[in-house]
Structures are given as C-alpha cells and as structure tokens.
Amino acid sequence: MGDDERLMQEHGRFVVAAARELQARRTLVVAEARAERRRGRRLRDVAAAARDRNLDLSWRLWSLMALPEPPSTIPLSWDVPRAASERLEAACVAAGECAEACAAALQGADGEERRTLASISGVAAYAADFGRVGDPDSRRALSLCVRVIESNSILLDGLGSTTDGALAASSTRRCAEECTRALAASYLEAEG
Amino acid sequence: MSDFDAAVRSELLFRAVNERIFEIGANDAEALEILCECGDESCISTVVITVRAYERLRLDSSRFVVCEGHELADIERVTERTPEYLVVEKAGRASEAVVRGLADRMVP
Numbered sequence: 384m385g386d387d388e389r390l391m392q393e394h395g396r397f398v399v400a401a402a403r404e405l406q407a408r409r410t411l412v413v414a415e416a417r418a419e420r421r422r423g424r425r426l427r428d429v430a431a432a433a434r435d436r437n438l439d440l441s442w443r444l445w446s447l448m449a450l451p452e453p454p455s456t457i458p459l460s461w462d463v464p465r466a467a468s469e470r471l472e473a474a475c476v477a478a479g480e481c482a483e484a485c486a487a488a489l490q491g492a493d494g495e496e497r498r499t500l501a502s503i504s505g506v507a508a509y510a511a512d513f514g515r516v517g518d519p520d521s522r523r524a525l526s527l528c529v530r531v532i533e534s535n536s537i538l539l540d541g542l543g544s545t546t547d548g549a550l551a552a553s554s555t556r557r558c559a560e561e562c563t564r565a566l567a568a569s570y571l572e573a574e575g
Numbered sequence: 576m577s578d579f580d581a582a583v584r585s586e587l588l589f590r591a592v593n594e595r596i597f598e599i600g601a602n603d604a605e606a607l608e609i610l611c612e613c614g615d616e617s618c619i620s621t622v623v624i625t626v627r628a629y630e631r632l633r634l635d636s637s638r639f640v641v642c643e644g645h646e647l648a649d650i651e652r653v654t655e656r657t658p659e660y661l662v663v664e665k666a667g668r669a670s671e672a673v674v675r676g677l678a679d680r681m682v683p
Contacts, residue, residue: 486599489599489600495608497600497604498600498604498606498607498608498623499608500600501596501599501600501604501607501608502596502600502607502608502609502610502621504595504599504600505592505593505595505596505598505599505600506592506595506596506610508595508599509591509592509595520584520588523588523616524588524592527588527592527610527619530617530619531610531619534619
C-alpha cells in the first residue's frame with residue numbers, strides 16, 4: 384500500500400469518527416432542545432396564569448378604589464363559561480383539523496413517524512365525527528384522542544423539521560387542549 | 576352497564592378507530608400502528624401490523640387484535656400469536672354481543 388493510499392485511509396477513518404461524534408452530539412442537542420421546548424411551554428402556561436391572577440387582583444383593587452383606573456383588559460378566567468355543547472363543537476373542529484393536518488404530514492414521513500401520524504389522524508377523525516353526530520359515546524372518543532396524542536408527545540415534539548410536520552404537531556396540541564376542555568365542561572355539567 | 580358489555584363496547588370503539596387508521600394510513604404503507612382492541616377502555620397500547628395482515632383480520636368480524644396479555648380467556652380464544660400481537664376470536668355470548676354491537680353501532 385502506497386503512502387498516498389494510507390494517508391487517504393487514515394483521513395477517511397478520521398472523517399468517519401468525526402461524523403459519528405457529531406451525530407452523537409446532534410442527538411444530544413436535539414433532545415435538549417425538545418426538553419427546553421417542553422419546559423418553555425410549561426413556563427408560558429405558568430406566566431399566563433400569573434398574569435391572569437395579577438389582572439384579577441388589579442380589578443379587585445380598583446373595585447376597592449385603591450387604583451384610580453381600571454385595568455384595560457379582563458382576565459381570561461373571567462371569560463363567559465361556554466356550555467358543554469359549545470366546547471364539544473370546538474373540540475370536534477380541532478379534532479377534524481388535527482386529522483387533516485396529520486394526514487397531510489404523512490407525505491413527507493416514513494417509518495414510526497408515519498405510522499404514528501396515521502394513528503393520530505385516525506383517532507382524531509373518529510373523535511371529530513362522533514362528536515358531530517352527537518353520540519353519547521363522544522366523551523369516550525375525545526378521551527381516547529387526548530390519551531393517544533399525549534402518549535406520543537415526544538415524537539410529536541420532534542416533527543418541527545418540516546412545515547407539514549410542524550403544522551401537524553401544533554394541531555395535535557390544540558386538539559388535545561380543546562378535547563380536554565370539552566371533557567371537563569361535560570363532566571362539570573353532568574355533576575352540577 | 577355490565578363489565579361484559581363495557582368490554583365489548585370498548586373493543587368495538589377501538590376497532591372502529593382502527594378502521595379509520597386503516598383508511599388514512601394504508602395507502603403506500605406496509606405496516607400500520609393500530610390500537611390494541613382489548614376490552615379495557617383505558618388501554619392505549621398500540622400494535623404494529625402489516626396492512627395485509629390487517630385486511631385479513633377484518634374479513635372476520637369476530638376477530639380482534641390485542642397485545643400479549645390483554646386477551647380475556649373466558650370470552651375469547653387466541654387464534655394467532657405473533658411476537659407483536661395476538662389475534663383473538665370471540666366465542667359464544669361474546670360473539671353474539673359483537674354482532675349486536677356492530678349492528679347497533681352508529682358509525683358516522
């Protein structure tokens with residue numbers, strides 16, 4: 384083997400080793416980014432709740448004449464409570480959008496990602512249709528939808544690399560939120 | 576609702592959802608990730624099954640696909656065992672309940 388060939392081989396080995404190292408580092412960075420994104424979402428929720436509490440207190444202070452001017456906005460929690468049927472309708476719309484977005488994202492996906500998207504799309508489509516028909520089983524369908532989306536949250540967090548994937552991921556989150564609200568409203572209405 | 580009826584209801588719900596997953600995901604795919612069709616309403620286990628195997632399974636309405644350990648020995652018997660899943664067949668009263676449930680089922 385000539386010197387040039389040996390040099391080339393050594394260089395090749397070096398490149399392969401460097402690529403492996405970079406790949407491992409990339410995996411770590413991606414995992415950290417996902418964890419940060421989840422933490423960011425949690426912090427955003429906490430901040431929204433704190434802002435709401437703050438606004439509520441400001442309104443109370445104003446009513447006690449401790450503030451000269453009323454706050455310019457009202458807390459989100461003061462929103463007129465929506466009836467369970469309205470919540471159900473909103474959940475069905477969100478589930479329908481989620482089903483469509485996940486089906487659209489199938490094009491650029493393969494393997495586990497594709498199977499999971501098809502799975503979520505099917506569950507969401509079913510939940511949307513059952514809710515629209517007004518079936519008494521709609522709560523079970525919505526609950527199943529939420530559980531399936533939540534159980535795949537880690538995979539969904541990683542879909543942001545393509546536009547369709549990002550749209551699908553955000554629509555699943557919206558769907559899970561709307562379905563959870565609809566379920567809560569439905570249970571509250573049934574109890575009270 | 577009795578436990579038996581609740582179990583059959585859950586199985587039919589999971590099956591109906593799986594049919595949707597099949598409609599959406601079967602095109603150009605070799606395998607699907609479907610829900611375990613067991614009688615436990617809170618189950619969210621999934622099963623990876625080939626499209627062909629799923630099509631074969633759906634030819635018989637008394638057959639369900641479940642994860643290992645999710646079968647109910649008193650109302651169904653295992654007809655196929657793979658490393659990924661089991662295929663169970665309803666027997667007697669359970670089979671009748673499935674047929675009744677399919678007839679009553681309001682599929683949108």
